[in-house]
Every structure is written in C-alpha cells, then in structure tokens.
Amino acid sequence: VEALKIECAKPENRGYADNGIQELKDAAVKYMERFYGVKGIDPVKEILHSIGSKPAFAMFPSAFINEGDVALVTVPGYPILATHTQWYGGNVILLPLKEENNFLPDINAIDKEELKKAKLLYINYPNNPTGAVATADFFKKVIEFAKKHNIVVVHDAAYAALSYNGKPLSFLSIDGAKDVGVEIHSFSKAFNMTGWRLAFVAGNEKVISAFGHVKDNYDSGQFIAIQKAGIYALEHTEITEKIAVKYKRRLELMVEALNSAGFSAKMPQGSFYLYVGAPKGAKKGSKFKTAEDVSEYLITEKLISTVPWDDVGHYLRFSATFVAKNEEDERRVIGEMKKRLGELELEF
Template identity: 45%
Template sequence: MQIQYAERIRTLPPYLFAAIDQMKREALSKGADVIDLSIGDPDIPTPAHIVDAMKKAVENPEHHRYPSYEGMFSYRKAVSDWYRQRFNIELDPEKEVLSLIGSKEGIGHIPLAFIDPGDIVLVPSPGYPVYPVGTKFAGGVSYFMPLREDNNFLPDLDSIPEDVAKKAKLMFINYPNNPTAATADEKFFKKVIEFAKQYNIIVCHDAAYSEIFYEEKPVSFMQIDGAKEVGVEFHSLSKTYNMTGWRIGFVVGNREVLAGLGKVKTNLDSGVFQAIQEASIVALQTDDNVLEQIRDIYRERRDMLCEGLKSAGFEVKKPMATFYLWVKVPQKISSIDFVAQLLKEVEVLCTPGVGFGEHGEGYIRFALTQSKERIKEAVERIRRLKL
C-alpha cells in the first residue's frame, strides 16, 4: 500500500524543536555531555502543594469520566479570580473564559474557527512556530510582521500594506515575547486595538510568559480599554507553575471569539482531565512568594549567562522577562551553522533564530532551563570557542 500525505503535511517545514531533539539525540549517541539550553521546558519541579492537590483529585472517581468541553466552572472561576487579582480585570467565567489543553492547542485551533482558504493572518517573525502552522492548517496565508531590534522587537503596524490589512482576519502577538524576550507597553497595545478596529481583525495575544518577569510586571492586553471588543488572550500554567507536562491553559476575552473556538474544540477534543483542573485551581491560588522564588532562580541564571556570554565576546541584552536570551550570532555564518558548531565543538545546544522565522536569522536563543552549575559549565565551554 502506498501512503501519501496531505499537501498541508507534505509542505510543512520540520517542527523546530523536533529537529533540535534529533540533533541532541545524535550527539548523545556519540557520548557527548550535552548542556541543553535550547527548549523552554522548566527544569524546576511543579510546586509540591500543586502535586499534592493532584494526588488527591486523581483518586476522586467523579473525575474519571468525560470532563465538560469548556472546562469545569470552578476552574474558569479560578481563572477569572486570578485575572482580577493580578490585572484588576473582570471576566465572566461562564462566557469569557475557556479551558485549553495547554495554550498551544488553543493557538493552533483558533484559525480553524475564523480563517477560510486564502484569508490572511498577521504573524510575527521571529515568532512561535504554531502561529503560521495553525494558519496553514486552516488554509490561510501568513503575512509576516518583522520584529526588529530597532523597533524594540514590536511589529510596525504602519508598514502593513492596506490591501493586506483589509484581507486579514486574525493577528497573533506575543508579549513578553518568545523568542526575543521583548516586552510591550500600554501604548503599543492601544495601537493594536485601534488597528484591529479599523480593519476588523481579531487579535490573539499569547501571554504565556507574563509571570516570568524580573524588574517590572508586564501588562495584560486585556487591561487596555477596548481589548475585549477585538480579541482574546491565551495563557498557560506551563511556565508560571512549571507544569509543562500537565497540558492545561486557558483563553479569555471576547465571548464571540471564545464561542467560535469552543465550537472547534467540541468537535476535536473532549476537554481537560478534571483532576488536572482541580490541581490547577490550587495552582492559580498560589502565593506570589512561591512564584518570586522561581523568578529569583531564573534571575540568577539570567545574570550568570548574560555576563558569561558577554565575556566570551557575544552581544547580549539582558531580558526583562521570560527565561530566554536572544543573542546575536557572533560570526558571519547562519544561525543553524552556528548552533551546529556550538554543539560539535563544546557540546552546548541552543536554538537557531531562523527556526522562528526568516527575520530570526542572525540570532540564537538560549533558555535558562538548566541549573546554575550547568550554565556556569556552559559558559566555560563557550569561552573556549574562537569567535
């Protein structure tokens, strides 16, 4: 039997992190001691009180049946309470909060609700690869908005051609940003809202890193007047509470947009395991002192890696949020070639910027997801490179 993939699969580029995993496996198979600073998967354990809540919840037979599609009301209420406490935003847990099997799932599915073949989606470049992939699966066309250092890694909305803006149905933005670690202020979000209203575009703000910050708390897109009229905000418990493997998140905002995404989800998944939702309610009620301890760990790692890379000859700007460093390639070679060189010569793995889109070329991304001892060792190895 001859198996033939659909065109949407055949024309997909290799998923960035799957390709990196393959590079890592090949190096490990040869006995390399790889220090992996490539993927944003927290190495810090999920806080114990959340794990304890999960242990208790998983024994409840009521949770062993199908969950509700939109999420338990108690979970959605916990999300709305968290938004009120963190951002001073009022959300209707019934209509303005929707549970997700991780924010990645919701981001990948939302184009299916609003994009017809040929419709345009405004996508940041560099950016999370799921934005253009979800667009492609829905038959849409990505128009890439360059994120350049001279504009603080914010998209220049004024440079988007009017004929493109008129055809656009969705816009993805992401602050604090992956991979650049840039943050956005109220002024930028206000401009996004004005642009969205002018061209009738749904804004999808990915705020997965809002709680990984250092000197200043990031603002929420939902805090800005008019945000609920034009869009939604995606969140995940993965980074904030070190729960990447648990696969739970949520999206809040415009109730019509959430209803559209909900229609897709009811036909494609059966919701989040309720025991995980129970534990996530406890997570959302976590004292900020616990989260500050996590941020302190990343802050120490950030400072160590920034100073170490600078001393090795790299041009580095200290990030104010996320657990990423967005670093210029110090040689006149491609980001992929430089990543391969690092892995081969000093057994340190990072991520090539071009993997996040054409406008990520010239940069590499380091993740602060190893212990300070391993980061110190990585710096010592990198210093041996002849840049």
C-alpha cells in the same frame, strides 16, 4: 503535585471534562483580577480552558480562516497559528521583530490590500524568543488597529507572569482589548506545569464562543484532576514569584557568561530566554553564514544547546531552563558554559 494526588483519587474527577469545569473558570477570573488587575471577565461566557496553549493556537484558524484569508503573525516566534492558517488555505503575513524597534512589530507597514483580507493578528509578549515586553501604548495601538480593520487579536501571554521590570502586563488590562480579542495564559511557564498540558483563553465573548465550538469537536477536555490542580496553582501565585526569582538569577549569570565570550547579551525584560546576535566565525577557522550553522557548531563542538533564528537577522536563543539542583549547581552549569564558549574564541 500533592493537589493532583488528592484529586486523582476521587471517582468524580474521572469523567469527561468537555469545555472545562466551572471551578477552573472561576479561579482563572479571580487570578486575572488579582495578578494582572483585569476586571469584568465573565466566568461563564468569556473564558475557557485548553489542553495547553498549543492546541488553542491551532484551533483559532479553524474558526476564523477561510481560503484566501490572512493571518498576521510576528516573526521570529511560535509558528502554530501560522502553520494551521496555511493548512486551511489561508496566507500568512510575517511581521518582523527588529531590535531597533524594541522587537515590536510595525503594524502600520502592512500592505493595505493584505489588510482587507486579514482576520487574525498573533502577538506574544513577553516575547519568545527575544525576551522583549510590550508597553501599554503598544497594546493601545494594537486595539485601535484591530478595530479599524476588523481583526481578531490573539495575544499569547505564556510568559506574562515572568516579567522582571515591574508588574506583569496583560493585554486585557487595556481598555478596549476585550472588544477585539483574547489572551491565552499557560500554566507551563508560570507554574512549571509543562507536561500537565493546561491553559486558559480569556476575552471577547464571541471569539471565546467560536473557540469553544471548534474545541468541542476536537477534544473532551483536560483530565479534571489536572484542572483542579490548576486551581490550586492559580490560588498560590507565590509559586510564580519563586520561579521568576530563579530565572532572573540564572539569566543575570548567563548574561555575564555570554558577554565574556564576545556576545552582546542584555538582561531580558521577560521570559526565560536570552536572544543574542550570532557570531560570524571562530578563530580555529570555522565561518558561519547562518545562526543555524552556529547552533550546530556549538552542540557538536561543546555540547551547548541553542535555538537558531535566521528569520530577521541571525540570532541564537539561550534558555535558562536547564536542570540544576540548587544555586550552587546553577553557578556550576553556567560556569561550565562560560568555560566552553571561551575555548571556542568566537568572532563577531
């Protein structure tokens, strides 16, 4: 925030940023090497900023999808790339994320005829909403798959910095990844800069070039002062480390609270979400056919906010992003949630 205050006062930061200032690209390249061990990204040709990650996902279909083309998209998940694929006359093949597969898609189960028309593959790890993480072996399979079928991989790494079991893993850290795709990093999750709207896309030179051509005809770049505040963030990864400690602490408390009410919650490997099977009813007589039914019941009866997912089974997403002043206040909030859930006497 202090960095933004300083940069806002400088007249030279008030012009168009177009496809981003070089200083941010340079800082992002150094960040990728220092934090993820990713080497060899060209700061001129293989990286561009975006006004948050959402517009980037919206723009990729503009560059790669023609009528009848296919995007392969994991579900449940962030729908932006899929939505824009359909807007351009493309088709979306949903890849279900199942608990028995550790919430990784079975890319070998995709219909061969559909694969001939596939242009994009969207994956997201650590995953929203499941909290699952990808392995190096899975990424290797994705790279081999993409090369075989000439598909561009778009890896959403919004939650990559929030990993709780070992060093965060970048898709681009795997040999051959840059040959087949790109990775999108958001400042929202790693640095608590949600409303600032800043991200960067790194990876394959041709894919970055195509993205840049589309972007250049959509926007004039994020406010330069925000980009320079982003540079400060990239150079101070202790910010992310503190954020990760906070979310891990909250999630552990939430797991205990949910399980006390009958849920089967497990500590996620990444992100700040808990993804749990939805109850089938409550002892007071309510019966639920869908996760959406449960979500509406929880907010109506006890003011507990969740996100329902009925795409692959019936699940609820609980988030650790609630407002709390300190650790004591966190315990108070989660304790209140535990109390309210217990009063419902949910049935599973």
